[in-house]
Amino acid sequence: MTLADLGPNPLAAGLERLPVAPTNLVIFGATGDLARRKLLPAIYNLAHEGALPGRFNLVGVSRGELSDAEYRDIAAESIRRFSRTPPDESVLDGLLSELRYVSGSFDGSATYEALGAALAEFDATAGDAMARVFYLSTAPEFFAVIVGELSAAGLTVAEDRDVRAIIEKPFGTSLAEARALNEQVLSAFDESQVFRIDHYLGKETVQNMLAFRFANGMFEPLWNRNYIANVQITAAEDIGIESRAGYYDHAGALRDLVSNHMLQLLALLCMEPPVSFTADDVRDEKVKVLHAIRTPREEEISSIALRAQYRAGVSGGEAVPGYLEEDGVAADSHTETYAALRLEVDNWRWAGVPFYLRTGKRLARKITEIAVELRPVPHLAFEQAGSLGVRPNQLVMTIQPNEGVSLSLGAKIPGTRMRIRPVNMEFLYGTAFLSQSPEAYERLILDAMRGDATLFTRNDEVEAQWRICDPIVSAWARGGRLATYAAGSQGPQEAVDLLLDGAQWRAI
Numbered sequence: 378m379t380l381a382d383l384g385p386n387p388l389a390a391g392l393e394r395l396p397v398a399p400t401n402l403v404i405f406g407a408t409g410d411l412a413r414r415k416l417l418p419a420i421y422n423l424a425h426e427g428a429l430p431g432r433f434n435l436v437g438v439s440r441g442e443l444s445d446a447e448y449r450d451i452a453a454e455s456i457r458r459f460s461r462t463p464p465d466e467s468v469l470d471g472l473l474s475e476l477r478y479v480s481g482s483f484d485g486s487a488t489y490e491a492l493g494a495a496l497a498e499f500d501a502t503a504g505d506a507m508a509r510v511f512y513l514s515t516a517p518e519f520f521a522v523i524v525g526e527l528s529a530a531g532l533t534v535a536e537d538r539d540v541r542a543i544i545e546k547p548f549g550t551s552l553a554e555a556r557a558l559n560e561q562v563l564s565a566f567d568e569s570q571v572f573r574i575d576h577y578l579g580k581e582t583v584q585n586m587l588a589f590r591f592a593n594g595m596f597e598p599l600w601n602r603n604y605i606a607n608v609q610i611t612a613a614e615d616i617g618i619e620s621r622a623g624y625y626d627h628a629g630a631l632r633d634l635v636s637n638h639m640l641q642l643l644a645l646l647c648m649e650p651p652v653s654f655t656a657d658d659v660r661d662e663k664v665k666v667l668h669a670i671r672t673p674r675e676e677e678i679s680s681i682a683l684r685a686q687y688r689a690g691v692s693g694g695e696a697v698p699g700y701l702e703e704d705g706v707a708a709d710s711h712t713e714t715y716a717a718l719r720l721e722v723d724n725w726r727w728a729g730v731p732f733y734l735r736t737g738k739r740l741a742r743k744i745t746e747i748a749v750e751l752r753p754v755p756h757l758a759f760e761q762a763g764s765l766g767v768r769p770n771q772l773v774m775t776i777q778p779n780e781g782v783s784l785s786l787g788a789k790i791p792g793t794r795m796r797i798r799p800v801n802m803e804f805l806y807g808t809a810f811l812s813q814s815p816e817a818y819e820r821l822i823l824d825a826m827r828g829d830a831t832l833f834t835r836n837d838e839v840e841a842q843w844r845i846c847d848p849i850v851s852a853w854a855r856g857g858r859l860a861t862y863a864a865g866s867q868g869p870q871e872a873v874d875l876l877l878d879g880a881q882w883r884a885i
């Protein structure tokens with residue numbers, strides 16, 4: 378039984394869908410953590426929703442020796458364990474019954490011969506040249522190798538079918554590497570075939586920033602340096618580095634989260650309205666914002682950027698080790714687990730507005746939010762007691778958890794005196810829509826299959842992101858201050874030094 382045999386899914390009825398051509402989706406790194414935790418469950422949920430085409434086949438490629446049946450078991454087990462909805466066994470069977478597994482090294486031509494044979498067999502069964510989507514979910518050093526081998530094996534020829542590549546992060550670890558990788562990728566594919574993942578763009582709440590800004594007239598007049606005092610973007614996590622020391626100890630917080638996810642949030646917040654919501658119009662506007670951020674100069678880095686590492690502490694009520702005690706971390710590692718920056722977007726709309734970005738592992742709780750603080754009112758006519766509670770308005774977009782938007786307003790406390798305190802007007806996804814949001818990867822995999830790159834990062838965006846981060850990465854590699862903070866805390870004390878004009882970090 379295949380997905381086609383299940384017939385139309387009632388869950389999909391009435392949903393507006395762009396067509397997805399019959400597709401073979403190939404996952405490189407098929408037994409890896411990302412594939413098991415995120416990709417396979419996302420593909421299952423797409424199947425469950427009826428969003429996949431009737432003819433859809435999965436091929437896993439990895440180094441481990443496994444049979445098709447063994448990989449099918451791994452895939453089914455991962456989906457049962459990590460899917461956001463309990464799997465329906467008939468959909469699961471339909472999705473996995475024809476699955477193939479190709480074992481081999483990513484740089485061996487035999488792997489690509491076997492892959493080519495599996496894909497050709499699917500084409501023969503379909504009597505059609507099925508679209509091919511290659512998902513590169515391997516360690517980053519294999520991205521260029523895989524792209525080169527796919528091209529050498531003739532698997533990227535897109536004359537009679539669509540061929541696309543989805544490439545995971547990190548896209549290089551510096552501007553030079555990102556450029557070299559872009560060159561290699563673009564020698565095998567056209568930019569329109571390349572889908573560089575930044576999973577934040579697949580989050581409902583991140584897309585909602587565009588809806589909020591561009592579907593509501595009330596924000597635009599305020600959305601500039603005349604009314605906005607500062608912006609704080611926080612991506613705090615309570616987890617440590619889990620079992621990822623091998624990757625994380627070379628990456629650090631700046632490369633892991635700031636250079637991609639946080640700069641994307643900043644770009645969406647600051648961009649001009651695009652002419653249309655098509656991939657290039659949206660990305661043209663985002664890249665202009667990134668270009669407007671000055672490359673940090675060496676002499677200013679210590680005053681606009683702070684790095685820190687967590688010490689032992691208490692997280693979720695349990696004692697947890699410090700970063701240097703984590704398995705796989707060198708005892709003298711200088712890798713930052715926290716990074717905070719003050720940036721400026723030097724253009725007509727934003728010049729002079731400080732943008733504060735901070736991210737860290739093992740902070741007090743998981744929260745990703747963007748807080749836009751408006752300028753204070755110019756004059757307070759209330760008596761002193763009334764004025765005490767007046768605070769500048771804040772618009773806070775909570776990306777996760779408790780997804781929503783809140784606006785703080787000054788309101789009179791009931792009573793005979795004029796006393797004021799902030800109150801919140803809140804919109805919460807959970808109560809407004811009463812539905813569970815899809816996982817970011819569901820949206821992104823589907824978009825890549827239908828060739829819509831709006832929510833993916835273009836080559837020039839990735840390079841612009843590295844141009845901003847590179848000087849800071851290099852300065853930190855040369856040495857300098859590495860602050861510390863207790864696990865489970867608000868982060869390093871020193872972070873206040875980045876704030877201008879009496880601004881305060883919001884509580885995490």
Ligand code: BG6
Nearest residue numbers: 546576577614633634638745777
């Ligand atoms: C990944 C980082 O890109 O994003 C991880 O590599 C981080 O270190 C993760 O934990 C956070 O994603 P989310 O969706 O949980 O905010």
